[in-house]
Amino acid sequence: DADVTQTPRNRITKTGKRIMLECSQTKGHDRMYWYRQDPGLGLRLIYYSFDVKDINKGEISDGYSVSRQAQAKFSLSLESAIPNQTALYFCATSDYGQGAFFGQGTRLTVV
């Protein structure tokens, strides 16, 4: 089983719909992140959380919200999806002073 699991792996949704992307991890890390990647570009941070009671905005948080339900679970929601949110979304976890471990990504298409 993967250390960082994202569901769904692929999703097509309509403009205006609310959608949730889920992430769970078995590494026991406190820190979790949501990134977005557009074609040909690097990853950009949406939100991050250093523990269950800590939620922080990243560089592109507008139009997104998150929930840290437990140490192992961090969900990303698009309140009202729009086409320019079509992208590849990655969840990651890390521990203090260590590298981050990424999930396999969720490919989201908003039509």
Add this chain to the structure above:
Amino acid sequence: DAKTTQPTSMDCAEGRAANLPCNHSTISGNEYVYWYRQIHSQGPQYIIHGLKNNETNEMASLIITEDRKSSTLILPHATLRDTAVYYCIVRGNTGNQFYFGTGTSLTVIP
């Protein structure tokens, strides 16, 4: 967190060593150098990280200059499966994110 500069793309012959450079001239004393790679559209994969000493693991070696303003990731015997985008990232332990930039696209040629 300090920013990094990497070449956009590189080629390497299969079986040869791939040397990927990274400049991080504004790195501060408590910031580490991390390397990741991303194969096609998979999740980025952690490769190695270091502070000031050279590091080696089963995947690669990391050489950091004495002034810490640049580093080189070395894949000792590149294979076709090493074709990927390689990201050099500088981050302190209290840093809130890993800044990925656009990385170096490495193509290993048969």
